[in-house]
Each structure stands twice: as structure tokens, then as C-alpha cells.
Amino acid sequence: KQEVTQIPAALSVPEGENLVLNCSFTDSAIYNLQWFRQDPGKGLTSLLLIQSSQREQTSGRLNASLDKSSGRSTLYIAASQPGDSATYLCAVFNQAGTALIFGKGTTLSVSS
């Protein structure tokens, strides 16, 4: 059974820092991996989708990498801003290739 773990559960940094959020999964036979952002009391906003054949994706200050062989993904946020404060969720497509399995998320707080 696929399990997704995100470390750390919470992270506090001062504005301007570069940071890395970690995601690990137990079954490397995934199709894709997707990073989401969730603001308090809100829905999920897709940040980046990495297909299984890719090793990384970039969008603005965000860069996500995928290493299927080690069962790991990282989300790199450059020059963090208070507006980046949110919960970041990692999710993988399971072996059936259809249903997302989520980690519990990393709650990020960026102070000004």
C-alpha cells in the first residue's frame, strides 16, 4: 500500500530564505507526482505536476524534483515571502494510475 510522508510537518523561516520541503513515498511505481498549496480554510491549488518520465519542474520561484528510484521528491522555494505561508501537500498517483495518495503536508510560515 502506497504511503506518502512529508517532513517536516511545520517550518518557520524569515522572509528571503531559500527552503526545501521533502516528500517520500514507499512504492516507486508511481505515474506522476503533484504538489499542492492549501491556504487555511481554502481548497487545494495545484503548483507543479511532475510526470514519471521527468526529473523536475519549475514555476517561478518554485522547483520540484522527482527521484523515483529513491522514492523522494523535493519542493524548493526560492527567496521566500510572507505570502508563501500555507500548507504544502505532496501527492502521488498510485499503481492504478488514477487516485492521488496524499501526504499530511508541511505547514510553512514565513515571517517578515
Next chain:
Amino acid sequence: DAGVIQSPRHEVTEMGQEVTLRCKPISGHDYLFWYRQTMMRGLELLIYFNNNVPIDDSGMPEDRFSAKMPNASFSTLKIQPSEPRDSAVYFCASRETGTNYGYTFGSGTRLTVV
């Protein structure tokens, strides 16, 4: 595109009452998913449909929960009778066939059963 639309945004009901949550997926998306989010368990898959047909309902907690998708543009999740432990945020998501596409989530329905 209006995205995935869920209604209502908030629902407060008394224990024992029937609750119906609604979802309109993005046009052209042939997969629809229902998730539940709680602080303790995070996001859990309840059920998903492909071309309006339920594929996997193993995440539905018990017989009090049921879901339908009568057509490609509408799905419901019903809880009857509701219990306080059903209090959570329920999300609907949709996506297109193929592994090159990601999921799009609705804004969720926050359910409180008192």
C-alpha cells in the same frame, strides 16, 4: 473555465439528518473523485468515478455514505444518517484520462454535524 464547483460551501446539520454534498466537475474531465480532509487523518480518498461509473469505493467509511454520478456534469455524496464524527471538509476533484494530466480540486464543503 469555472473549475470544479462544489455546493454548499458550509453545511451545519444535526446528528441523524441526511446531508447531500454536490459537485460539478470540469467539462471534459472523465474522472471524478471525492476526498475527505480531517486534522487527524489528512486527505483520504472516499470514492472515484470514471465516465460516471464508480470504480473504487473502498474508502467509503460505512454504509451511511453513498455517492452517485447520474451524468458527466454532476455528482452527489450523501450521508444518511449523519454523525458528529462525519464533521470534516469534503473535496471533489476531477481530471482527464491519461497520466499527463493533474487533478483540479473544488473549494470544498465544510460539514459540521452537531
